Amino acid sequence: MGSEYILKTENITKKFPGVTALNDVDLSLKKGEIHGLVGENGAGKSTLIKIIAGYHQPDKGSIYFDGTEKTILNPKISEKLGIQVIYQELNSFNELTVAENIFIGNQKMMSERKFVDWKKLNTKAKEILSWLGVEIDPRRKVGNLSVADKQIIEIARAVYKNSKIIIMDEPTAALSNEATEKLFEIINSCQKQGVTILYISHRLEEIFNITDRVTVLRNGKKIKTLATNETSKDDIVKLMVGKELKRNKFKNSKTNKNANVLSVKNLEVKGILHNISFDIHGGEVLGIYGLVGSGKAELSNALFGILKLDKGEFYLNDKKIKINHPYKAKKIGLGLIPFERKTEGLALEKNVKENITVTNIDSLGKRFLINNRIEKEKVNRWVDELDIQAPSISTKVNTLSGGNQQKIVVAKWLECKTNFLILNEPTRGIDVGAKEEIYNLIDDQRKKGKGIVIISSELPEILSMSDRILVMNKGKIKAEFSAEEANKEKLVSFAV
C-alpha cells in the first residue's frame, strides 16, 4: 500500500516577519532510507522539521504521508502518524528514571491498573535498550546520565512508539567519537526495522558515513537531492554555501621571541584533571584534542578560575600569578569562549551591545557612568570587524544565528584586550560558512600576537588550525605533536 515515499512535501513555503524561511521546498523520504539534510544556519532546516512535526503551519504547499495528503495541525497529529523528532536540545525528564523517560506519555505502559507496574516497565525498558545494544540500568535517573546516553534514551522512546520516521537534529553535536559510532549502529538497526531517518548535521563526514541520500537547503530553497555515494564532500559544501570555499592552511610557526608566555604547571583537580602542564605562547595556536569525558572541557574552566583547583600554578612570563576567578583571568589578559554558548557565553535576553561590552563595563565612561556614544563606537567597531549580522546592536541575541552569537562571545573578549584566548569547541553547532569565518578570525588574532588555545573534539578543526597539538585522555595529557608530525590516526590512537 501507499507509495515509494513515506513522506513527501511539495512547494512548502513559510514566511516569518521579515524573512522567507522556506521557499517552495520539496523533500521526499523513501521508505526505510537514511536521508541527510544539510544547509547553513538559517537555510531553513529547523523550520522544515518544525513544519513536518506540526509546530508550524506552512503558508503554502502540501505534505503527503505514505501517499495521502495530510494536514499536520499540531505535534500530536504528527506523532500519531509516527513521526518522532529528536531535537538538539534534549527533552529528557532529568528527575525521572530511564524507564519512565522511555514510556513517558504512554498511558498503557505507565498506568494500566491505576498503579505503575515497575517490574513490567523496567523489564520492557531493558528489552528495548538491549535491542539497541546498550546496557543502561532502566532504574537510573536520567539526570545522572551522559549526554550520549540521554540521546539513546530519546531514540529508545521513539523506537518504542513504533515511529515510522525519526528526525534527528544535530544528534552528535555533544557526542564523542565513540558515542557517535554507537549512535550510528543504532541508527542502522532502526533502518533495518524499516524506520526512515531524516538526519540533520553540520558534520559532513557523518552525512557521508551513514546517509543514503542527502538534500541540500540554502536560503530557504531546496538546492538538490543527491545519492550520497554519487557525490563528494566538496560538492556538498559548494551547494551549501553557493560559492567555492578554499580550505585555508592557517599553520605558520614563526613564533615571536618577545611574545607573552602563559605557563600552566601541575594542574590537579581530583577525579578530573591530573598533572596538566603546558605553555601557551603569543602568536601560536595550541590545539587540545580529546574525546568527551577526557577532561578537556573542564580544563578551560580550570584555567579560567571557575573550577576550583586542588593543585597547580600559573606563570605569566615566568612570574607567578593566581587565577581564582574569571576576573583575575581577565586581568592577566586571558579570555574564554566557553563550551555552552547559550548558558555560559551569553545573556540571551540582552542585546548585542550589552553582551559585547559586558567584560569591559568599567571602560564605558568616566566616573562610573556609561557613555552611550563610547559604547556604541566600541560595539560598532566589533560588529564591523567581525561582520556580526544583526538587525541592530539593540537586537536581543537570542534571535541571532549560532555563528553570529559565537562572534559576539569572541567580540566581548577582544573588547577587553586579551593576550590569550581559550576557545572551547568554538564551532559547535555552527554552519560551514560561519565556521570558516570563525577560523579566519582566530587566525587574525594569532597573527596579532595573541596566544590561542583551541579545545575541540573535531579532528579537522584541530589539525587545520593548530601549530601544536596536545591530546588529552582521562584527565591527563597523553601526547604532544607539532603540526607537521600530527595526523588523524596518531591523535585518535592517543585519545581512545
Place this chain on the structure above:
Amino acid sequence: MVLLDKLNSSGNLKMIIKSISLEKISTTLILFFVLISLFIVFSLLSPHFRSYNNIFRMLINSAAIAVAALGLSLVMFGGGIDLSIGGNVALTSSFVAYLYTLEVFSINTIILLSLIVGLIIGLINGILITKVGINAIICTLGTMAATTGLGFVLTEGRSVLIREENLLFLSRGTLGGIAFPFVLIPSLYLGGYLLMNKSQVGRKIYMMGSNPKAAVFSSLKIKKYSFVLYIFCGIFAAYSGLLFTSRSAVGMPQHGLGFELEVIGAVILGGTALEGGKGTVGGVLLGVLIMAVIFNGLTILGVDYYYVQIIRGALIILIVATYEIRT
C-alpha cells in the same frame, strides 16, 4: 492632576519616559495608562478622591511601600528575591519601640540604630545566600520568620506610643515647604534610576540578573554585587519600618505583617521579572502608585477592605498577564 504635577516637579517621570527604549516603553506606557485611567475613574466616582488632602495623604501613605519597593527591585533586577522585608519592618519598628521604652538613647540614635538593624538583616541574608549558597527564597523566608518573631519578643506583642518630633518628621515634616517624603522618595528613585540606567554598576546588575552564569564567565563578581544589593534592601526595608512607625506614632511588630507581599506585588506590577535582569525603576514607581490609587480609591468608595484585597490581587494578575501576552 496634582499627582502628575507632583511627579513632574521631581523631574523624574519625564526623564524616565524620554530615555526608555522602544521595547520597554510599552510596559511603562501600559502602567502609565492604567494609572491615569484609574485616577480618572476614581475622580469621577468620588469628588473626595481628587481632593488635595486625599491625594496628599495617599502619597504620604505610599511612602513606606515606595522605599521598600525600590530596595527590593534592585535585588530583583540582579536576579535575587527578598521575602524578609515584612519581618524587617516588624523588627525595626519593634526595635524602635523597645529602645524608646529603655529611655537610654536619644531618638536620633534610635533611628540610626534601627537602620543598622536593617543593614544587619541584609548582611545576614547576603552572607547566607552568596557565601553559604542557600536559595534566596528559602533563606529570606527563614529570616522573615525569625525577624518577625524577634519583633514580637522585643515588644512582647504590645504597641508603644512614640511621640518624638524627629521620628514624626520622617513622614510629617517639611523641608523647604515640601513634605519630607516628597523630597526623599523622588530623590531615592532618581538615584535608583541613575544607578540602573546610567551607571556601570547598574549594567552589571542587569547582566548578572539576566544570566548569572554567563556573568561569571564574563568576569563579573556577581557574589559581591548581590551581597551589597541585599544589604541595601535591608536598609531600605528598615527605613520603611521607620516610616510606618512615624506615620502611626506607634512602634509595633504588626506593621510588617504581610507587607512583603504588598511590596513584591507592586514591584512585579511595575514590570519586574522574577527571573531577573528585567524591569525598570520608573516601572516600579508606577507600580507603587497604581497600588496606592487602587487601595485609596476603593476605600474612599466604601468598598470593604477584604474586597479591596480581592480586586487588588485580580488587577495584579490582569496587568502581569498583559506582559506575558505581549512577549
